[in-house]
Structures are given as C-alpha cells and as structure tokens.
Amino acid sequence: MGILSSLITSLTAFYPESLDPNTSKDLVNVSMARILGKFPTFAAWSYKKRNGHPIIYPDNDLDYCSNFLKMMFELPSEPYKPNSVVTDALNKLLKTKNPILTQSKNVKLFEKKWSKWLGRKYSVFCNSGSSANLLMLSALQQGEYLKNNKVVVPSVAWATDLSPVIQLGLEPLLCDSNMKDLSVDLEHLERIFQEESPSVLMFVSVLGLVPDMNKIVELCFEYDVILLEDTCESMGCEYKERKLGTFGKMSSFSTFFGHHISTIEGGIISTDDKDLYELLVSIRSHGWDRDLSKETQNKLQKEWGVSEFNALYTFYYSGFNMRSTDLQAYIGLTQIDRLDDWGKKREDNYHLYRIL
Numbered sequence: 001m002g003i004l005s006s007l008i009t010s011l012t013a014f015y016p017e018s019l020d021p022n023t024s025k026d027l028v029n030v031s032m033a034r035i036l037g038k039f040p041t042f043a044a045w046s047y048k049k050r051n052g053h054p055i056i057y058p059d060n061d062l063d064y065c066s067n068f069l070k071m072m073f074e075l076p077s078e079p080y081k082p083n084s085v086v087t088d089a090l091n092k093l094l095k096t097k098n099p100i101l102t103q104s105k106n107v108k109l110f111e112k113k114w115s116k117w118l119g120r121k122y123s124v125f126c127n128s129g130s131s132a133n134l135l136m137l138s139a140l141q142q143g144e145y146l147k148n149n150k151v152v153v154p155s156v157a158w159a160t161d162l163s164p165v166i167q168l169g170l171e172p173l174l175c176d177s178n179m180k181d182l183s184v185d186l187e188h189l190e191r192i193f194q195e196e197s198p199s200v201l202m203f204v205s206v207l208g209l210v211p212d213m214n215k216i217v218e219l220c221f222e223y224d225v226i227l228l229e230d231t232c233e234s235m236g237c238e239y240k241e242r243k244l245g246t247f248g249k250m251s252s253f254s255t256f257f258g259h260h261i262s263t264i265e266g267g268i269i270s271t272d273d274k275d276l277y278e279l280l281v282s283i284r285s286h287g288w289d290r291d292l293s294k295e296t297q298n299k300l301q302k303e304w305g306v307s308e309f310n311a312l313y314t315f316y317y318s319g320f321n322m323r324s325t326d327l328q329a330y331i332g333l334t335q336i337d338r339l340d341d342w343g344k345k346r347e348d349n350y351h352l353y354r355i356l
Helices: 003-012 031-037 061-071 085-095 106-117 131-144 161-167 186-196 213-222 274-284 294-304 327-331 337-353
Strands: 120-125 150-154 169-174 198-206 226-230 248-254 267-271
Touching: 003 294, 031 294, 085 327, 106 120, 106 267, 106 337, 120 131, 120 274, 120 327, 131 161, 131 198, 131 226, 131 248, 131 267, 131 274, 150 186, 161 169, 161 198, 169 186, 169 274, 186 213, 198 213, 267 274
Parallel strands: 150 169, 150 198, 198 226, 226 248
Antiparallel strands: 120 267, 248 267
16 A cells, blocks of 8 residues: 555545435545645545445545546536646746756746845845744844844644744743734733833734734834734735735745745745844755855954854854755746736635625
8 A cells, every 4th residue: 555545545535434325425535625625646535335335545646536526526627727827937947958846047047036026135045934933033043133032933724834933942922912913902912012122023814804004113113113924825915005015024934835926845034134134144054154155254264363264164053954946036037027917816716706
C-alpha cells in the first residue's frame, strides 16, 4: 500500500461505519477534495460500498479521480491542466543555458520588482509567509529593537502570527477583534498598550478587509509600539490610496498557492529600514554576511576582526535557512505585473457576491 493509501486509511477511520442510504452513495474522503481540485496528481480518493465491497484506493490515477469526481459532484472529467502562468515561466527558465535554481539573481530581481510595486525600499524573499513572520520578530530581537518581550497578537489571526512569539521566548498578549473588519478591537488594543506597554503589535489584515490604519499607526506612535503588518491575506488592498504593508516597520506577505500570486511556496518581508533589511538578509541564510552589501560586510569584518577569507564561514547572528529559490522567484516575476488586474477582479467578484 502506498503512502497516499495509508493516509486515506487513517482519514477514513474517523468516518462512521453506517451512512444514511438516502443521503449518501459512498463513503468519500471529502477532506482531500480541495487538494484534488488544485493538484489531482497528489490526491487519492477512497470510498466504501455499503453492500460490502472492499475499500478501493486509486493512488495517482487521474482518470479514475476525475471520473469519480464527475460521478459524485457532476464536475467535468477533464484532467487538471496546470496554470499557464506557471508552466510558461518554468519552460522559459529551464530552456536557459545552465539555469541556477537555488537563490541567485532572480531572487534579487523579484525582491526589487516587488518593492517597486508595493512602494517600499527593500524586500526579502524567503520560503514562506510563516517564515517571514518569524524572521521579522527575530530581527527585532537580535537587533535589540525591543524594550521588553511583550508582543500583541490579534485573536483572529493565523497560527504563525502567534507561534513565532512563543518560539523566540517572547510573551504573547492576545487582543480582541472587532466585527467590522475582523482586525483588532481598538478600545481593547489601547487598554493593552496602557496596562502592558508592549514592544510590538503583530497586526493582521484579515481576508482583504481594510482596517483603520490611521488609528492603528497613531496608537503605536503614542505608546511607542513597533508595528508589524501581516498582510498575507490582503495583498494589494489600500487604505486611502496607500497599500497595506507600507504602514509598519516591516510587513509580511505570502506567495503560497492559495494567495494572490503563487510561487508555490514563498514569503516576502518589506521594509524601509536599511539596517533591518541587512539583518533580515543575514539571518535568512544562517547569519553569515555573504548576501550583504560590501559596506556592511566590511563593517562586520572590521568590528569582529574577521579576515575576508574567514568571513565565508563566520556567522554573526543566530540564523535560519529560510532561503527561497531562483525557480520560485522566476515564477513570481511573471505575476507581479498582473497583480493590480487580479485584485480588481477579486473586488468585482466580492461586490457580485454581495448583490447575490
């Protein structure tokens, strides 16, 4: 039995043995439906006949899967066709002479183009939006930007807005959310600022909804709180003609396949602070200076008495390996120019659903 079949076996164990014959023909592993809808090559379906037929596990059988989908949900049985944006980019890259697939020039091109589109000076491409949140907090901690170890996290957020706070030994303070835009409740936030005097607000813009950024910025300034923006779900959204992700000291974005643009997996941090940018670049890659500007390399080597040769294997910070690849960056480069148009279509769809 293959890995996928083993997974199916585990999942189907949670389903009841008996089903209402008037409402269901088969026992379907519905939890795999979204995966199959996007990537049928990675999906396997199982079903169990009520009349005692054995469980069937068709691993990676596209024809079977698509026909089964059609039978159960009356969907077209055509095999999945990959998005042309991605396949075109991959074909062009792989046809170049001796393409470099690890982090290289395409990553820098992607970071530069993204910064221009967003309206910030610097960007760092990493392996996920979750890693981006961890890198932001780690940079503040290692750069000694924090006045204490307290970080405010909204109650409506993703797990990796909270988990980096815990992983880095910081203290999370949960803030209630409002019903209008699902971001922080401003009264509760100010009360936390007054009573706890935290160092950081990990602010989350949820589902493309636009909060009152003027008030958020004012509160952070008044109480000396560093504003970080998790903008993974709100790429391209604007507050008073200014893009979300340009209000905080740093902002994070996700280029996972479920977000506005996709590099399959990926994350971005953007900032206007050059020192923070250099620190992010270093801790993204182990804490060394290889990817830093020559000016910063010379400064670090002089400060710590490190020769140019030894600098190749000198680690100045407690770093990670959160690099992206040129392959992912190349895929992303082809999509930035389409972001505004795609955002407009999303907005049109939103208004359409409201009418319906």
